[in-house]
Amino acid sequence: MPVRSSLSLLAPTPALIVCSLLGCSEPRSTATPQPDAGTVLTQGGAATQGGSTSAGMGGAAGALSSGGSSGSAGSGGSAGQLTVEAGPPAPPSAYVTTDDLSQALASASLNMGEATKADATVTLDLSTTYQVMNGFGASITDSSSYVMTKYLSADALQQALVKLFDPTEGVGLDFLRQPMGASDFSSVGNFSYDDGNADPTLTNFNITQDLKATIPLLKQSLAINPDIFVLATEWSPPAWMKNNHSMNGSGSGGGDPGLNQADYQSLAQYFVKFIQAYAAQGVTVNAVTPQNEPLNGAAAYPGMGLDGPSELSLIAQDMGPAFKAANLSTLIWAYDHNWDHEEYPEQIMSDATAAGFTEGAAFHCYGGDPSAMTTFHNKFPTKSIYMTECSGGDWQDDPFANTIELEISSTANWAQGISLWNMALDENDGPKNNGCNDCRGVITVNSKTSAVTYTVDYYALGHFSKFVRPGALRISSQSSNGAFNQVAFKNKDGRLAVIGHNTGRNTITVQIGSGASAMNVSVPANAAVTVAWTP
Numbered sequence: 001m002p003v004r005s006s007l008s009l010l011a012p013t014p015a016l017i018v019c020s021l022l023g024c025s026e027p028r029s030t031a032t033p034q035p036d037a038g039t040v041l042t043q044g045g046a047a048t049q050g051g052s053t054s055a056g057m058g059g060a061a062g063a064l065s066s067g068g069s070s071g072s073a074g075s076g077g078s079a080g081q082l083t084v085e086a087g088p089p090a091p092p093s094a095y096v097t098t099d100d101l102s103q104a105l106a107s108a109s110l111n112m113g114e115a116t117k118a119d120a121t122v123t124l125d126l127s128t129t130y131q132v133m134n135g136f137g138a139s140i141t142d143s144s145s146y147v148m149t150k151y152l153s154a155d156a157l158q159q160a161l162v163k164l165f166d167p168t169e170g171v172g173l174d175f176l177r178q179p180m181g182a183s184d185f186s187s188v189g190n191f192s193y194d195d196g197n198a199d200p201t202l203t204n205f206n207i208t209q210d211l212k213a214t215i216p217l218l219k220q221s222l223a224i225n226p227d228i229f230v231l232a233t234e235w236s237p238p239a240w241m242k243n244n245h246s247m248n249g250s251g252s253g254g255g256d257p258g259l260n261q262a263d264y265q266s267l268a269q270y271f272v273k274f275i276q277a278y279a280a281q282g283v284t285v286n287a288v289t290p291q292n293e294p295l296n297g298a299a300a301y302p303g304m305g306l307d308g309p310s311e312l313s314l315i316a317q318d319m320g321p322a323f324k325a326a327n328l329s330t331l332i333w334a335y336d337h338n339w340d341h342e343e344y345p346e347q348i349m350s351d352a353t354a355a356g357f358t359e360g361a362a363f364h365c366y367g368g369d370p371s372a373m374t375t376f377h378n379k380f381p382t383k384s385i386y387m388t389e390c391s392g393g394d395w396q397d398d399p400f401a402n403t404i405e406l407e408i409s410s411t412a413n414w415a416q417g418i419s420l421w422n423m424a425l426d427e428n429d430g431p432k433n434n435g436c437n438d439c440r441g442v443i444t445v446n447s448k449t450s451a452v453t454y455t456v457d458y459y460a461l462g463h464f465s466k467f468v469r470p471g472a473l474r475i476s477s478q479s480s481n482g483a484f485n486q487v488a489f490k491n492k493d494g495r496l497a498v499i500g501h502n503t504g505r506n507t508i509t510v511q512i513g514s515g516a517s518a519m520n521v522s523v524p525a526n527a528a529v530t531v532a533w534t535p
Helices: 142-151 154-165 208-212 214-224 261-280 308-325 343-349 352-357 371-379 399-412 456-465
Strands: 018-020 023-025 040-043 093-097 110-112 120-132 135-139 175-180 229-234 287-289 331-338 360-364 384-389 417-422 424-426 443-445 452-454 473-479 484-490 496-502 508-512 519-523 528-533
Touching: 093 456, 093 519, 120 484, 120 496, 135 456, 142 154, 142 208, 142 214, 142 424, 142 443, 154 214, 154 452, 175 214, 175 417, 208 214, 229 261, 229 384, 261 308, 308 331, 308 343, 308 352, 331 343, 331 384, 343 352, 343 360, 343 371, 360 371, 371 384, 399 417, 399 456, 399 484, 399 496, 417 456, 456 528, 473 496, 496 508, 519 528
Parallel strands: 040 110, 120 508, 135 175, 135 417, 175 229, 229 287, 287 331, 331 360, 360 384, 384 417, 424 443
Antiparallel strands: 018 023, 093 528, 110 519, 120 473, 443 452, 473 484, 484 496, 496 528, 508 519
8 A cells, every 4th residue: 555755745735725845835716726646655566646747846836926826837836825844854755847847846656666667777875975065056146136125025025035045945045156246137237346436445345235135135045044155256346446447348358367457456355345244244255256257358247357377366366365364264266167168277276375275166057068077176186166157048948957957967077066147037037237138047026916936947956955955975876877867965964865867758767776675766758856865
């Protein structure tokens, strides 16, 4: 007889309270919801999914509006107030997301014991471990904080933040990459923390713009999840520090240095003041990178070309000593650009002084291959590695598959954390500041209806962030089927998680482990699965 897990993704109650992986909600509609059956465990034979074919967390409940009501599903997720009791899911459990979100982190059936025929077998070796994981998330850009605070009521904002950051009632995002000043996503155009005339002593330094919405949102998010790791990245220093006297680009391409030679020390102190100002507001900046995309100096939005030797000098002679003098524990990560120029951080790590101040390297996904991170690791095994930007957008042919494959391939190539791009944008993919015209946020906030749509990126991130907590170790795992890409982790509490993606065109049975303790799950074509359990 099937034994039903105590976790039911959409289990009905007499009061029509709908419980899911992310919590419980009371539908505003009088229609009876179609419940998901939850994870079903069977001993031997075929696994069966009882109940209906509801979308689990996605689709059925629709987009979350500022009033808490539900609307059309679109590409979004479930709605309503999240009030599930604390505690991790009861092991073992499996969750599936299809690329069309007809199932979105929906609970799936598990068959215990050896499968009669498995299309893919995943074998784990817990004795072989790799990097320590730090988190998964995105960026609360100025545009993100603007749309979330302008278009959502206080209650709706709290609900959205819980779904984003709460490890129990949400997906537990725990990594934020925060722009220092304006990026190509800003609600007010270009701004820095010291605009106007040259001010080498930074007398006029201020974080006024961030205090309007970004810092309050960061504090609210940290109250929900204190484990959030905050990385800060500069797109452009104040215009007066640059050779072209503009925050946009540096007047040249190819990574030529755009920073005035006389202002390297001023820029180092700019970082110090930023970290201290955020700390005074209760936000700890755990790490910084000196420059976003330093080889993209010709950008028509805030940016600056900074070639490798210039960043090396900035870290070794200015930022590192300035951080040390100010007793800052904030880490410095080099590079923060695409995989295709791994030699950039390599030259910084090859300098003894710069390497002494540089804890790791950051990479983006827009050029090259994730194997560059393994190349870097093999040369500098004590340095950390992060995938710090990879936006989704209208250019993607299969958005969900693209994001889940990014996460699998990046963590398999030593990335300790992954940040996408904007946490939230409006229905027009903005507000924009002369940059990407069709980038996608993790959530979309409608400026007219206040509806919140949870995009494919939310669910792709959730397959990792919900089950791979800070401090988890990646462990050795092998798949017998090349069409089933996967990666595995062991959390500090001993709980294991395998995240996989069926890249094939047919539904397959995936077996994890062997013998009586083996677990089997059916994974639809082009769908992702997370299986979590405590051995």
